[in-house]
Amino acid sequence: MRFSMLVIAVGLWMAFSSAIAGEPSLSAQANNQKTMEEMCRETVCQHNVHVLLKQKDGAMFDRTFDVMPGAVQPHWLAILAGQTLYIEADKTNDRLTDFRVVEAVTHPEKTLIVTLHQSDDGSMLLKVTNPFSQSLKFNMGMMPLDSDKLLKTSSCPVMAGGSSFESWPEPVFQVVLGNARFIDADKGQVACD
Numbered sequence: 001m002r003f004s005m006l007v008i009a010v011g012l013w014m015a016f017s018s019a020i021a022g023e024p025s026l027s028a029q030a031n032n033q034k035t036m037e038e039m040c041r042e043t044v045c046q047h048n049v050h051v052l053l054k055q056k057d058g059a060m061f062d063r064t065f066d067v068m069p070g071a072v073q074p075h076w077l078a079i080l081a082g083q084t085l086y087i088e089a090d091k092t093n094d095r096l097t098d099f100r101v102v103e104a105v106t107h108p109e110k111t112l113i114v115t116l117h118q119s120d121d122g123s124m125l126l127k128v129t130n131p132f133s134q135s136l137k138f139n140m141g142m143m144p145l146d147s148d149k150l151l152k153t154s155s156c157p158v159m160a161g162g163s164s165f166e167s168w169p170e171p172v173f174q175v176v177l178g179n180a181r182f183i184d185a186d187k188g189q190v191a192c193d
Helices: 005-021 025-040
Strands: 047-055 060-070 077-080 084-092 095-102 111-119 123-127 135-144 150-151 163-168 172-182
Touching: 077 084, 077 111, 111 163, 111 172, 123 172, 135 163
Parallel strands: none
Antiparallel strands: 047 060, 077 172, 084 095, 084 111, 095 172, 111 123, 123 163, 135 150, 135 172
């Protein structure tokens, strides 16, 4: 049976939020393990992921997750707090396709660099570097640390050969980037929305 990546990812994030409130029961742990195994058969998972964030109250959120959904999903890219990702992609017409996480930049002409880091004051900064000769636009969602929901957030275009910065005043567990498409800056498609 083929599982929808969205359903699996949402299930894992729900398990994540349950884990914040306390340790899940043994039956919940067994169900989560089965779901994670199914997910990892469908996509490349991330293992031993450490997330360290200063919470709104100043306490530290310090967790290592045995397994998390991969950064590359069928319809989106996901970056977790504290990560720097190197993502190679191919240009197909007016879209980016065939995303692949790589260990280092070996093809700078087609490698996006995406970072999500927390500042000393607790705010978050997402930086996306675009190596392509056209400006890029993504639809974005963010998951605050104290929520189990992915919230739509505005995003600005990433100019050709440049970088774009997005920020949030609170701790953010992850940011999701979807619908990667090239835009024409000369036609006024440069609005942040």
